[in-house]
Amino acid sequence: MESDNTFELRTIGRVESSLVSLDQAPRQADESAPPAVLVFEPTVAPGLAGLAVGDGIIVITWLHLANRTALQVHPRGDLTRSSTGVFNTRSAARPNPIGLHRVVVTSIADYRIGVSALEALHGTPIIDVKAILSEDIALR
């Protein structure tokens, strides 16, 4: 049910990955995350039209195992660092645990899209995919 202050997110696919536990997951993609496959719901397949191997895309996930009540964390889980607001970090802990991942498309077969390094666990819900604009600016 939706209200003025809550909205319903719908899973559009899932991540297939060799990462199956949080212990294995790197904190960021540049820390040796493995390649993965984005497996979309057949119903959203028309939305994938135009994507091509070699394209850079932004994958947005729902980090379903994250703590949604923490508002402050120690950056990178390092207890020797002072805690700070979650909105000043990239921690998965936050009220709406949205994951942002910049990847490159490596294969396309129907509604299965192979991508380069992705730091998300097997089974993580995918909630959106966006093109990277030609006038790209640093965002990650």
Next chain:
Amino acid sequence: MESDNTFELRTIGRVESSLVSLDQAPRQADESAPPAVLVFEPTVAPGLAGLAVGDGIIVITWLHLANRTALQVHPRGDLTRSSTGVFNTRSAARPNPIGLHRVVVTSIADYRIGVSALEALHGTPIIDVKAILSEDIALR
């Protein structure tokens, strides 16, 4: 109510902007979007700790007026261009209308955060804010 395939997003704040109608809204921030104020819910204020004027942040919004059923669009609404999958665009039309905005913090007063150019209408729900990593890469 949440299920394995739906999740509840909770508004953490709203955009205050001089943009009040879609006709006025630029398609991207680099197309003369005005400055705006992010007005957070007092309950999430501890999550803002550590943010400072001058910081680059990623603001994630819920584009509440978007069409959630379209899976293909004409890029930039230009009917002379072929339609393509929404996931190959930055159109607001998509199953989960998430907006990504890279902005710079220009002022902080309690839970009101002023930001540079933001292409979101007055009243747009804010659903997340993320730090930009020092090892930034092009993502927008």
